[in-house]
Amino acid sequence: MAIKKLGSQTILFKNPPSIIATGSIVGPKEGEGPLKNYYDVILNDDLKNEKSWEKCESKMQIDAINTALNKSNLTEKDIDYLFAGDLLNQIISSGFAARKLAIPFFGLYGACSTMTESLSLGAMAVDGGFADKVICVTSSHFSTAERQFRYPLELGNQRALTTQWTVTGSGAAILSSEDKGPFITHVTTGKVVDPGIKDVNNMGAAMAPAAADTIVQHFKDSGFKIDDYDLIITGDLATIGKGIALDLIKKEGFDITSIYTDCGIEIFDNKKQDTHSGGSGCGCSAVVFTGYIYKEMLEGNVNRVLLVSTGALHSPTSVQQGESVPGIAHAITISNKKD
Amino acid sequence: MAIKKLGSQTILFKNPPSIIATGSIVGPKEGEGPLKNYYDVILNDDLKNEKSWEKCESKMQIDAINTALNKSNLTEKDIDYLFAGDLLNQIISSGFAARKLAIPFFGLYGACSTMTESLSLGAMAVDGGFADKVICVTSSHFSTAERQFRYPLELGNQRALTTQWTVTGSGAAILSSEDKGPFITHVTTGKVVDPGIKDVNNMGAAMAPAAADTIVQHFKDSGFKIDDYDLIITGDLATIGKGIALDLIKKEGFDITSIYTDCGIEIFDNKKQDTHSGGSGCGCSAVVFTGYIYKEMLEGNVNRVLLVSTGALHSPTSVQQGESVPGIAHAITISNKKD
Numbered sequence: 001m002a003i004k005k006l007g008s009q010t011i012l013f014k015n016p017p018s019i020i021a022t023g024s025i026v027g028p029k030e031g032e033g034p035l036k037n038y039y040d041v042i043l044n045d046d047l048k049n050e051k052s053w054e055k056c057e058s059k060m061q062i063d064a065i066n067t068a069l070n071k072s073n074l075t076e077k078d079i080d081y082l083f084a085g086d087l088l089n090q091i092i093s094s095g096f097a098a099r100k101l102a103i104p105f106f107g108l109y110g111a112c113s114t115m116t117e118s119l120s121l122g123a124m125a126v127d128g129g130f131a132d133k134v135i136c137v138t139s140s141h142f143s144t145a146e147r148q149f150r151y152p153l154e155l156g157n158q159r160a161l162t163t164q165w166t167v168t169g170s171g172a173a174i175l176s177s178e179d180k181g182p183f184i185t186h187v188t189t190g191k192v193v194d195p196g197i198k199d200v201n202n203m204g205a206a207m208a209p210a211a212a213d214t215i216v217q218h219f220k221d222s223g224f225k226i227d228d229y230d231l232i233i234t235g236d237l238a239t240i241g242k243g244i245a246l247d248l249i250k251k252e253g254f255d256i257t258s259i260y261t262d263c264g265i266e267i268f269d270n271k272k273q274d275t276h277s278g279g280s281g282c283g284c285s286a287v288v289f290t291g292y293i294y295k296e297m298l299e300g301n302v303n304r305v306l307l308v309s310t311g312a313l314h315s316p317t318s319v320q321q322g323e324s325v326p327g328i329a330h331a332i333t334i335s336n337k338k339d
Numbered sequence: 340m341a342i343k344k345l346g347s348q349t350i351l352f353k354n355p356p357s358i359i360a361t362g363s364i365v366g367p368k369e370g371e372g373p374l375k376n377y378y379d380v381i382l383n384d385d386l387k388n389e390k391s392w393e394k395c396e397s398k399m400q401i402d403a404i405n406t407a408l409n410k411s412n413l414t415e416k417d418i419d420y421l422f423a424g425d426l427l428n429q430i431i432s433s434g435f436a437a438r439k440l441a442i443p444f445f446g447l448y449g450a451c452s453t454m455t456e457s458l459s460l461g462a463m464a465v466d467g468g469f470a471d472k473v474i475c476v477t478s479s480h481f482s483t484a485e486r487q488f489r490y491p492l493e494l495g496n497q498r499a500l501t502t503q504w505t506v507t508g509s510g511a512a513i514l515s516s517e518d519k520g521p522f523i524t525h526v527t528t529g530k531v532v533d534p535g536i537k538d539v540n541n542m543g544a545a546m547a548p549a550a551a552d553t554i555v556q557h558f559k560d561s562g563f564k565i566d567d568y569d570l571i572i573t574g575d576l577a578t579i580g581k582g583i584a585l586d587l588i589k590k591e592g593f594d595i596t597s598i599y600t601d602c603g604i605e606i607f608d609n610k611k612q613d614t615h616s617g618g619s620g621c622g623c624s625a626v627v628f629t630g631y632i633y634k635e636m637l638e639g640n641v642n643r644v645l646l647v648s649t650g651a652l653h654s655p656t657s658v659q660q661g662e663s664v665p666g667i668a669h670a671i672t673i674s675n676k677k678d
Contacts, residue, residue: 004468005419009443011469052660080344081528088654089428091448092662095531095652099665104348104528106456107652107667109430109448117445121460128467129343130350148656189420189443192434313434313446315427317487321391323431326438328446 007221009188009214016183016338017126017175020133021074022290023067025060027142027168030279030287033268038291039169040067046143046168054092057141057170061086061097064172064290065137072174079103079174080131083122085114086139086282087166088148093139103135111311112207112236113190114138115171115286116330119307122175123184123332132177139170140281149200149316160201164238164264164280165273171286173294179338182297186333188218192313194326200319204241204264204277207310210327211237212248214308218331219254230302232256233293234329235285235309238264238278263288285309297336304335346560348527348553355522355677356465356514359472360413361629362406364399366481366507369618369626372607377630378508379406385482385507393431396480396509400425400436403511403629404476411513418442418513419470422457424449425478425621426505427487432478442474450650451546451575452529453477454510454625455669458646461514462523462671471516478509479620488539488655499540503577503603503619504612510625512633521636525672527557531652533665539658543580543603543616546649549666550576551587554647557670558593569641571595572632573668574624574648577603577617602627624648636675643674 006012024039031042041063050056061084069075082101084094085108098105110117118136125131143153145166151157175184193210211234219226226232237245242262249256263285264278289307296302314325345351363378370381380402389395400423408414421440423433424447437444449456457475464470482492484505490496514523532549550573558565565571576584581601588595602624603617628646635641653664 005470054656054660085448087429089656090426090450090652090654092652092654092657095665095667096657096662098531098667099533099652102530105531105667106460106528107448109424109446111429121445124464124467124469128463128469130463130467131344189445191441192438192444194438313429313431313438315429315431317393317428318431318435321393323435326434328434328437328444 009217010221011187013123013127013185015127016185017123018178018180019173019182020176020178020180021068021072021174022294023064023172024287024291025064025170026287030167030169030267033273035267035292038295039287053141053143057093057139057144058096060170061093061137061139062100064170065135068172068174076101076103079133079135081106081125081134083108083118083134084137085109085118087111087145110328111313112280112282113309113311113328113330114282115289116307116309116332119173119184119332120187120189120330123187126175126177134175135172137170137172138282138286140166140283142166142168145281159276161276162202162240164203164236164277165275166281167267167279167284169283169287171290173290181336182334183338184332185335186222188214188221188331190214190329192326192328194324196324198324203280203312204237205244206312206325207327208237208241208244209248211245211308211310211329214329214331215249216252216254226254226256229259229304229306232260232306234262236264236280237262237310238280240277307332307334348556349560350526352462352466352524354466355524356462357517357519358512358521359515359517359519360407360411360513361633362403362511363626363630364403364509365626369506369508369606372612374606374631377634378626392480392482396432396478396483397435399509400432400476400478401439403509404474407511407513415440415442418472418474420445420464420473422447422461422473423476424453424457426450426484449667450652451619451621452648452650452667452669453621454628455646455648455671458523458671459526459528459669462526465514465516473514474511476509476511477621477625479505479622480507481505484620498615500615501541501579503542503575503616504607504614505620506606506618506623508622508626510629512629520675521673522677523671524674525561527553527560527670529553529668531665531667533663535663537663542619542651543576544583545651545664546666547576547580547583548587550584550647550649550668553668553670554588555591555593565593565595568598568643568645571599571645573601575603575619576601576649577619579616646671646673
């Protein structure tokens with residue numbers, strides 16, 4: 001069989017899967033940010049009538065999924081697979097969300113790269129003919145991430161200026177074999193890249209080389225020129241990581257400055273909202289894509305986007321054992337046209 | 340496009356991917372078990388010259404992969420994707436293994452169901468035409484799992500009779516579009532099933548309903564009769580879970596008693612090795628398949644197998660928050676014939 005691969009890491013879909021609907025839900029802080037008019041649901045508090053932040057995060061995934069299902073007049077019975085992941089140990093937000101849904105479930109872990117990981121695998125399932133419709137969903141929650149990866153919130157620890165603010169939010173997208181844009185046309189799957197950063201308060205620096213590696217490889221593989229894109233947007237490099245990624249990509253001969261930004265920069269007003277380097281978390285690129293970018297594409301304001309969610313593949317245990325923080329980034333091309 | 344789906348949860352591959360090589364590595368206790376002659380590598384200790392059990396587990400994945408690559412005269416450059424996961428927080432065994440390999444990486448989390456999750460997605464990538472060759476790998480380690488999910492080993496806690504012994508081991512399989520058996524012909528992807536078990540020392544009972552659900556669905560979807568199989572083997576239900584699964588499957592009208600066993604039962608001599616209910620962990624079905632079953636298939640002693648890895652989707656946090664332990668099970672049909 002002919003392999004639909006372009007270069008070493010990129011797939012070109014024969015029948016690009018359509019993103020027929022999305023759902024986005026965010027916490028109160030995100031709901032005060034610059035993209036507040038784009039989200040489907042903004043929570044009044046970060047517990048959502050649940051007894052723990054973890055239960056709230058799981059509930060957000062269910063709500064994001066149901067929002068997308070409602071918009072497309074579908075029910076969970078119409079969905080062949082659920083591709084989901086999150087940041088929590090044993091991805092409990094996703095596992096417990098899947099418990100409430102009678103959909104065959106593939107659990108994923110790509111740290112904050114999980115949104116594009118899920119969209120990559122979901123799109124492969126649809127284009128490969130294994131599914132007619134799939135749901136891809138991820139989430140994060142500031143308070144579940146802080147107490148798991150850093151310090152108890154009650155400690156009131158001072159935050160370093162390089163830190164990022166984990167987004168409270170969940171984004172879901174329904175992919176379908178329907179002939180209706182926007183479409184996922186290309187997938188560039190990342191390798192793990194480890195720049196040797198050991199500062200867990202500087203995730204942007206840890207992930208930037210992986211983002212640069214995937215973006216450069218995408219252009220080499222796909223044959224796209226930079227002008228072919230309206231927007232290139234990474235997941236959560238935030239201010240510090242964005243600068244490093246731009247420099248690394250320039251060194252490889254690609255200047256994407258004019259069309260490049262980062263979801264972690266767009267989601268908060270860093271100065272007013274005191275989020276230091278910017279936003280982060282699986283939910284960051286998930287809600288910026290399913291909320292903001294998707295709706296701008298439907299309006300025709302943006303027609304081709306390279307979405308590059310970025311993940312830091314560490315755990316408190318690996319850090320305690322002296323390991324550095326490797327990064328990974330998965331890119332997908334989303335376009336209003338099929339070709 | 341025609342969907343290659345049979346019923347609601349099962350895929351039939353048009354060009355069944357071939358499993359061209361496997362690699363298996365186990366710890367000393369597993370190396371004294373009944374399947375000791377089947378493994379490629381048996382470790383002398385559970386550290387493998389590394390400074391921590393976690394680093395040892397990650398190294399085992401690399402060694403399992405390299406063993407499979409060497410057997411098939413391939414290098415990592417020949418591999419399109421790595422599908423990997425494990426039990427540890429943020430799947431660090433897999434992430435740090437992938438750091439050493441220049442292969443595009445999809446991180447997975449399906450608890451102990453991860454081996455068949457990785458084989459399912461890997462087979463979809465090959466049959467879908469997105470890859471020519473992929474590696475699927477998982478691992479677990481008794482000592483990393485105990486201290487993460489249960490108690491510090493130094494505590495010398497007494498183990499309940501329902502507990503299982505997490506397998507120290509890693510298994511890797513290379514899938515290819517080559518026309519050479521054994522082949523993965525069918526994939527039945529599981530839903531999350533929660534029987535409400537809250538006893539974390541009784542994982543077999545928590546996972547058995549999910550295994551039963553997937554196996555029954557597989558027969559309903561595929562049209563196979565029980566006699567079409569030489570062996571049906573679950574991942575790590577062990578003695579207690581196996582009995583429950585058999586009962587539940589019988590209630591649905593399928594009596595698989597004569598050809599059914601469980602990897603967690605086969606891997607240890609429970610009485611001599613004091614493993615109580617039996618073995619468990621991602622590595623359990625991984626090494627039993629890549630070591631024992633695969634080699635028996637190459638010899639022609641077994642010709643069609645339903646491998647059903649089983650996972651318990653909990654975390655210490657979810658248990659502390661009063662949640663029960665939901666289960667999931669993914670089944671794949673492995674056959675020496677393509678049809």
